[in-house]
Structures are given as C-alpha cells and as structure tokens.
Amino acid sequence: MKVSREQMAENRRRILDVASRLFRDKGFDAVSVAEVMNAAGLTHGGFYGHFSSKDDLIAQTLAHVLAADSGGGGDLRAYVDAYLSPRHRDNAAGGCPTAGLAAAIRHQTPAARSAMTEGLRSQIDRIGKALPELDPADRRRAAIGSWAAMVGAVILARAIDDAALSDQVLEQTRAWIDAGISQVSAG
Amino acid sequence: MKVSREQMAENRRRILDVASRLFRDKGFDAVSVAEVMNAAGLTHGGFYGHFSSKDDLIAQTLAHVLAADSGGGGDLRAYVDAYLSPRHRDNAAGGCPTAGLAAAIRHQTPAARSAMTEGLRSQIDRIGKALPELDPADRRRAAIGSWAAMVGAVILARAIDDAALSDQVLEQTRAWIDAGISQVSAG
DNA sequence: CGCTAAATATGATACCCATCATGTAAATGT
DNA sequence: ACATTTACATGATGGGTATCATATTTAGCG
Numbered sequence: 334m335k336v337s338r339e340q341m342a343e344n345r346r347r348i349l350d351v352a353s354r355l356f357r358d359k360g361f362d363a364v365s366v367a368e369v370m371n372a373a374g375l376t377h378g379g380f381y382g383h384f385s386s387k388d389d390l391i392a393q394t395l396a397h398v399l400a401a402d403s404g405g406g407g408d409l410r411a412y413v414d415a416y417l418s419p420r421h422r423d424n425a426a427g428g429c430p431t432a433g434l435a436a437a438i439r440h441q442t443p444a445a446r447s448a449m450t451e452g453l454r455s456q457i458d459r460i461g462k463a464l465p466e467l468d469p470a471d472r473r474r475a476a477i478g479s480w481a482a483m484v485g486a487v488i489l490a491r492a493i494d495d496a497a498l499s500d501q502v503l504e505q506t507r508a509w510i511d512a513g514i515s516q517v518s519a520g
Numbered sequence: 521m522k523v524s525r526e527q528m529a530e531n532r533r534r535i536l537d538v539a540s541r542l543f544r545d546k547g548f549d550a551v552s553v554a555e556v557m558n559a560a561g562l563t564h565g566g567f568y569g570h571f572s573s574k575d576d577l578i579a580q581t582l583a584h585v586l587a588a589d590s591g592g593g594g595d596l597r598a599y600v601d602a603y604l605s606p607r608h609r610d611n612a613a614g615g616c617p618t619a620g621l622a623a624a625i626r627h628q629t630p631a632a633r634s635a636m637t638e639g640l641r642s643q644i645d646r647i648g649k650a651l652p653e654l655d656p657a658d659r660r661r662a663a664i665g666s667w668a669a670m671v672g673a674v675i676l677a678r679a680i681d682d683a684a685l686s687d688q689v690l691e692q693t694r695a696w697i698d699a700g701i702s703q704v705s706a707g
Numbered sequence: 708c709g710c711t712a713a714a715t716a717t718g719a720t721a722c723c724c725a726t727c728a729t730g731t732a733a734a735t736g737t
Numbered sequence: 738a739c740a741t742t743t744a745c746a747t748g749a750t751g752g753g754t755a756t757c758a759t760a761t762t763t764a765g766c767g
Contacts, residue, residue: 335714335763344714360627362549365754379715380756387755425626431676436623438679439612440547446681453680477673477689478696482665485672489618492625493640494633502664509665513700522733522744531744552724566745567726574725 345383348373352390353398357433358426361391361441392444398430399452409463410511416483417507419500422490431456432487456480464514479510532570535560539577540585544620545613548578548628579631585617586639596650597698603670604694606687609677618643619674643667651701666697 336344351372355364366387367377384390415421416429425433431453438449461476486506493499523531538559542551553574554564571577602608603616612620618640625636648663673693680686 334716334761335712335765337764340764341714360549360624362547363627366756367754376716377755378717382714435679436675437547440550443681446679449679450681450685453676454682454685474692474696474699477692478669478700481672481676481689481693481696482669483672484676485668485670486664488623488675489640489668489671492622492633492636494630494637495641498637498641502668505661505664506668509661509668509700512661513665513696521731521746522735522742524734527734528744553726554724563746564725565747569744 344373344375344379348375348383348390349394349397352394353430354426356391356394357428357430361434361437366390388442388445391441392448395430395434395445395448395452399448407463409460409514412463413479413483413507413510417486417503417510419503422487422499422503425491429484429487432484432491435484436488467514475514478513482506482510531560531562531566535562535570535577536581536584539581540617541613543578543581544615544617548621548624553577575629575632578628579635582617582621582632582635582639586635594650596647596701599650600666600670600694600697604673604690604697606690609674609686609690612678616671616674619671619678622671623675654701662701665700669693669697 348369352364352369355369355372366380369390370377370380380390384393421428431449435449435453438446457473457476457480460480461472464472464475467475483506486502490499490502493502535556539551539556542556542559553567556577557564557567567577571580608615618636622636622640625633644660644663644667647667648659651659651662654662670693673689677686677689680689
C-alpha cells in the first residue's frame with residue numbers, strides 16, 4: 334500500500350508530532366513504537382521505513398519539537414506567567430519539551446543529548462534577548478537563572494501531590510523571578 | 521536459607537540503599553528488580569519477601585532516601601555551592617534524589633508521589649529556616665524560588681552535552697540565587 | 708497501459724522483565 | 738534437641754516490546 338511522496342512526508346510529520354506529545358505525556362520508556370504508529374493512524378510495520386530505531390525516533394522527535402518550540406521571544410513577563418501557570422503544569426503533553434523531557438535526556442543517546450543541548454542554548458539566548466534593559470553580564474545571569482527556576486518549578490509542581498503546595502511553588506517562583514529581574518535592573 | 525532477624529533488617533536496608541543509588545543513576549524503568557537484588561548481594565527470588573511489588577520498592581525507596589536526605593539546614597551558602605557544583609552534577613547516583621527523580625514521579629504510583637511531596641515540603645521548610653534574616657513572606661518566596669532554580673539547574677546541566685555551557689548553567693544559577701537572596705535582604 | 712519500486716500492513720521472532728511456585732536450610736521458641 | 742517457621746535460592750511463566758520478514762497495494766515512470 335504505497336502512498337504519494339507528499340503523503341509520506343505528511344505521515345512522517347504526523348509521527349513526529351504524535352510522538353512528541355506522547356513522549357512528553359508518558360516519558361520515552363512508557364511509549365511503544367506501536368503506540369506511536371497507531372496514534373499516527375498507521376501500524377507498527379512501516380516504522381522502520383521512516384526511522385532506523387526507536388532511539389532514532391527519539392532524537393528526531395527532539396530536534397523536531399525543539400525547533401518548533403519558540404516562546405520567550407516577545408513579552409517575557411507574559412511568557413513567564415504562562416509557563417508558571419497551573420494550565421501549563423497540567424498540560425505536559427502539549428507543554429514545554431524541556432520541562433517534560435530534560436531530566437530523561439541523561440539516559441538517551443548522544444544524538445538526543447545533542448538536540449536538547451542546542452534547544453537549551455537557543456532558549457537561553459532567546460530569554461536573554463528579551464531582557465534588553467540589563468547590561469550583558471546581568472542579562473545572561475538572569476536568563477539562565479530564570480530559565481532554571483522556570484523548568485525546576487514546573488517539574489516540582491508536577492511531582493507534588495498536593496494542589497495547594499503545587500500552586501504555591503508556581504506562584505512563588507513567579508514572584509521570585511519577577512523580583513530578581515526587577516531588582517537587578519533597578520540596581 | 522533463613523537468616524537472623526537482624527541480618528534480614530540489614531538486607532532490607534541494603535536493598536533500599538542500593539535501589540536508591542541505581543534509581544538515581546539510571547531511572548526507575550531502566551533498573552530491574554533482579555539488578556537491585558544482585559547489587560545488594562542477593563538473588564531475585566527473595567525480593568517479594570521484602571516488598572509487594574516493584575512499585576512498592578520505588579515508594580519505600582523514596583521514603584527512605586528522602587528521610588535520610590538533609591542538607592540546607594546549616595550554612596545555606598555552602599549548601600547551594602555544593603549543590604550547584606560540577607561534582608554534584610556528575611554524581612547523580614549519590615546526589616540529590618529530587619534532582620535525580622522528581623521528573624519521573626509523575627509516572628509513578630500515588631504512594632511514590634506522596635513520599636516525594638513530603639520530601640519537598642520539608643526541604644522547602646529547611647531552606648526557609650536557613651534564611652532567618654528575611655521576613656516571613658520573602659523567606660518563603662526565596663526558599664521556593666531558590667530550590668526550583670537549584671533543581672532545575674542541575675537537571676539542565678546534566679542534560680547538556682557541552683561541558684562549558686553545562687558549567688555555565690551551574691555557575692550563573694549560583695550567582696543568580698546569590699543576588700536574589702542578598703538583594704531581597706538588602707531591600 | 709503495464710512495470711517496477713516503494714510505502715505500509717500483517718505476521719513472526721527473540722529478548723527482557725515482573726511476578727509466582729517450589730525447594731532448602733537455618734534460626735527461633737519450646 | 739526438635740519442630741516449625743521463615744528468608745532466601747532456583748527455576749518457571751506470561752506478557753510486553755523492539756525489530757525483522759514477508760505480503761500487498763499503489764504511485765511513479767516509461
């Protein structure tokens with residue numbers, strides 16, 4: 334059952350999109366190749382026509398989703414608010430791939446690690462550029478510190494089994510970042 | 521081959537210690553029951569005499585390691601420095617269980633989530649108590665914000681496949697936290 | 708319009724792992 | 738000392754999953 338060139342390209346895109354959501358939602362290990370293919374509307378047989386292995390799928394999915402992932406470029410305040418919202422915490426499947434997958438990268442192949450590294454590098458740069466009021470040294474510090482706090486807070490908020498404390502982690506981290514950025518720029 | 525009561529208790533402790541290291545090093549999924557038992561000097565057969573399932577082992581291991589884990593109680597500055605050191609980044613097996621396992625808790629049982637929640641609650645309290653110079657509202661904000669940044673920075677530093685950038689994430693996060701705490705207390 | 712190659716489907720295969728069944732020997736209590 | 742219980746070892750069992758083999762259908766091309 335051959336399909337058109339362009340149909341195949343679309344299938345591939347759908348596999349990557351669906352894999353990206355499933356991986357963020359359930360983790361790399363808990364998602365099977367067959368599950369990804371079924372979610373993409375295909376069967377498991379065609380998988381190895383698109384990818385050489387599950388590890389290959391993981392690496393290509395990361396490159397795909399991290400390239401698509403923007404955010405932090407425009408209004409930083411709004412971006413931080415959305416990032417540290419209960420809505421984002423509760424939407425891992427559609428949320429930031431760094432918050433969802435960074436911790437699992439340690440156990441993946443070099444290609445996957447490399448994709449994540451590039452994604453982080455450009456994300457830090459993007460946040461830095463959204464802080465033009467700071468001088469360069471403060472800017473980099475604020476970009477890295479804020480990003481670490483944002484990712485850490487979402488990971489912790491998702492781990493916590495107590496709605497009030499989880500909300501508080503998000504809210505207080507938002508206030509902490511806010512204070513950090515304002516005070517540096519005032520200093 | 522029965523062993524003494526106290527030998528059994530020691531075996532159990534060794535299983536939990538070894539499991540804690542293996543889980544932090546390789547993740548819950550990548551460690552088999554047999555691997556844990558072998559590392560503890562036993563065979564896989566006796567496992568279900570100690571634990572009702574692998575999920576039970578995970579929950580009890582978390583309770584065990586999070587109870588043992590202190591840190592942040594004394595000199596906060598020194599604790600942050602050690603936490604955000606390359607040495608800690610490179611020692612996941614012996615390092616902070618939150619940095620190593622918090623992101624994986626989402627996919628675990630309620631018992632495991634509960635253990636992690638209690639560990640986080642007391643860790644935040646501990647950090648707050650190490651900031652007596654701040655007034656209560658600032659104290660809580662600083663404790664949560666710093667802890668989120670610390671955990672996030674170690675996770676990111678471990679994910680990054682570039683020594684210079686990884687070191688920089690640790691170092692800049694340390695400076696960011698330092699500035700945040702000092703400036704709040706000066707304000 | 709027919710040929711061929713390619714994309715996917717269907718159907719193995721082989722391995723790993725959590726869990727259970729049963730055997731065995733030593734500790735504990737009387 | 739002896740009986741009994743119990744902690745652990747050895748050895749299944751069953752289910753899941755990555756990967757491979759083969760069949761099928763149709764796009765792409767002459």
